Amino acid sequence: YIATEGPLGLSALRAARRLGIAVISGFHTNFPQYTQQYGMGFITRLLTHYLRWFHNRSRVTLVPSVSQKVELERRGFERIELLSRGVDSQLFNPSRCSQALRDSWGLQTGDIGVIHVGRLAPEKNLGLLKTGFEALKNSYPQRTIKLIVVGDGPQRSELEQQIPDAIFCGTLRGEVLATHYASADMFLFPSLTETFGNVVLEALASGLGVVAYDEAAAGQHIRHGHNGALAMPGDETAFVDAARWLLEDSENLRRVRLNARQHASRQGWTAIIDQFERQLRDACPNESSKTLRQTNDKTIRPVSSVPLD
Numbered sequence: 213y214i215a216t217e218g219p220l221g222l223s224a225l226r227a228a229r230r231l232g233i234a235v236i237s238g239f240h241t242n243f244p245q246y247t248q249q250y251g252m253g254f255i256t257r258l259l260t261h262y263l264r265w266f267h268n269r270s271r272v273t274l275v276p277s278v279s280q281k282v283e284l285e286r287r288g289f290e291r292i293e294l295l296s297r298g299v300d301s302q303l304f305n306p307s308r309c310s311q312a313l314r315d316s317w318g319l320q321t322g323d324i325g326v327i328h329v330g331r332l333a334p335e336k337n338l339g340l341l342k343t344g345f346e347a348l349k350n351s352y353p354q355r356t357i358k359l360i361v362v363g364d365g366p367q368r369s370e371l372e373q374q375i376p377d378a379i380f381c382g383t384l385r386g387e388v389l390a391t392h393y394a395s396a397d398m399f400l401f402p403s404l405t406e407t408f409g410n411v412v413l414e415a416l417a418s419g420l421g422v423v424a425y426d427e428a429a430a431g432q433h434i435r436h437g438h439n440g441a442l443a444m445p446g447d448e449t450a451f452v453d454a455a456r457w458l459l460e461d462s463e464n465l466r467r468v469r470l471n472a473r474q475h476a477s478r479q480g481w482t483a484i485i486d487q488f489e490r491q492l493r494d495a496c497p498n499e500s501s502k503t504l505r506q507t508n509d510k511t512i513r514p515v516s517s518v519p520l521d
Contacts, residue, residue, distance in 0.1 A: 276408035306419035327396035332365035417476035
């Protein structure tokens with residue numbers, strides 16, 4: 213199984229092909245969209261060509277979301293299969309809510325903690341995080357609403373200047389991260405470049421009202437108005453309206469949070485691991501062991517990372 217298309221992954225692909233070993237690859241990073249965000253759109257076509265060349269040389273390419281599968285098939289990628297993601301619903305759990313932590317944020321009962329978790333970088337569309345937060349404060353001036361940002365990255369200092377009243381927590385992991393999720397009320401996720409977005413499932417498992425675009429993990433796991441709020445990808449006005457809707461009526465947020473937890477608690481890792489193992493077995497032809505024995509005497513020497521064909 214190859215999880216990277218870089219030099220290490222390319223070396224593994226070359227070695228596997230020479231040894232006659234079946235290869236499954238995983239598509240985890242939306243590189244073509246990243247190049248657009250970083251002003252390198254001129255290499256998007258070349259990069260897409262290379263990624264298609266790489267993955268089409270594996271027996272199967274695994275993707276984490278239906279939207280990613282559709283996009284890659286549209287671009288000419290072959291033999292795409294879905295392998296979703298799970299969440300540890302014991303770790304990410306509403307029971308971890310800490311009033312002491314909420315107190316440190318300046319939140320009392322009935323106040324709203326809006327949290328975002330992720331890398332703070334241009335490709336994450338975080339300008340909309342600021343817009344959404346300000347819209348909530350302006351729409352509900354009678355309520356105390358705080359923005360909590362968990363994560364780090366090249367855009368952190370810029371965001372700290374743009375949103376001076378937000379609380380920046382840096383990178384958190386494990387139980388500390390889970391406690392921060394559970395101590396908030398809403399989760400804003402404006403990214404448009406995710407192949408999945410594990411943080412969406414973590415937020416759902418923590419019982420938060422999630423606002424996101426209708427793609428990747430959100431499109432797969434959220435039913436608008438039932439266990440979250442969705443907007444069409446790229447529609448910033450609809451995204452902000454979805455966030456406002458959650459706070460229009462206290463019953464909206466209460467119901468959505470309850471349904472979010474119920475849904476995520478059924479998204480464990482056991483079934484996904486079983487599926488992954490089946491996909492690995494299915495990719496191996498019956499004669500693979502014979503082929504491997506016949507090629508055991510081959511010496512694989514380091515070579516240049518240049519496509520074979």
